[in-house]
Amino acid sequence: MTKQQRYFIGFVNTPLLWLDNPINGLQQFSIAKTQIPFQEKIDKNIRLGKWVERLVSHQLQQDDSIKIIEENIIIYQEKRTIGELDCLLLKHNTPYHVEIVYKFYLYDPTVGTSEIDCWIGPNRKDSLTEKIDKLTTKQLPLLYKNETQSVLKQIGLNVNHILQRVHFKAQLFIPYHLNNHNFKLINPNCIVGYYYTFEEIKTLQNCKFFIPEKLNWLSEVDVQINWLTFSEFKPQLKLLLEQKRSPMVWIKDSKGHTQKCFVVWW
Known part of the structure; x- marks a missing residue:
């Protein structure tokens, strides 16, 4: 099995971080699983986030109900980049803007006051709370910027008809010796191990x-x-x-x- 296929299988088998109940208004966009091998050649030096975008694109292409319109759409203000839309697609002819996220979080019960606050990056440099805030205040609102409207017009989309979703997956790790903890907001199937x-x-x-x-x-x-x-x-x-x-x-x-x-x- 190639490394690319290992990445793809690991990605496909990672559950969505939450399911039916939105978190801070963020609704998940679910994609049907496919076992069709991932064979796209990708520069091995690109970062993990870009790999994930290509893996998601491969999944989307296997779903007959989905048509990808554009991916990685860079939005400019004059000559300055102000953001990027991960994916615009049609599902059953309904247009969607989907932001793609794949994270590794560790549960530190000493951080914050809520379950969401306690999920942080392995090096304590990022957190689930920060990512949710970025999605809700920057990444998704980018769709409604004036600079984005001209791009949407060129590809024949009306912003008022577009639904916004996230495809947010994560591998979660809990403290060694933490047992029988009831996580109410996140999908417990995302917990894959401990941290020590x-x-x-x-x-x-x-x-x-x-x-x-x-x-x-x-x-x-x-x-x-x-x-x-x-x-x-x-x-x-x-x-x-x-x-x-x-x-x-x-x-x-x-x-x-x-x-x-x-x-x-x-």
Whole structure:
């Protein structure tokens, strides 16, 4: 199986972060699953977010009820870029503007006062709250800017007829030892593993470890890799933590069971 196909399968199997009940007015745009292989050649150096956009595009193209109108539409004010629309499409002849999001969040119960506030990025540099705010105050309102109207007119769309949605997927990680916690707003099926401190990960010294590259965060755990013993893994991990970088780690126990996790510097 190619790396591209691994990314695609991992992406397809990632659930939407929430389902029927909108969060802050944001409604999800669901896409039918497809197992048709992803074979598009993409520059391996592009960032994960751009990979996700291509994977979504591949999915959309397999759905007979959907017609993609335009993707990655850059909006200019004079010569200055003021934003980008991820995707304009027709579903059953109804026009949609869809913003595509794929995130990795860790649950820190010490942050904020609500369930949504507590989901933060592995390095504490971003959060679910910040992303929701950006979607509701910048990315979706971009559709109604005067500069966007001329673009819509060129492709024959009336802004008053366009429905706005997000396609927001996430892999979620909860603290080691957090059990039986009831998450009311997010889709619990998005929870794929735990995160550990350095002291906690030391309790798993009998396991094998691997630190995947960022694009491989999308993938399911690949068992056909060069697993490291804890003594081999420890110096690599310590170097990252000293740089205040929280890596994703794949773990395999003595029985061959695997898990994804993060090890945090904080």
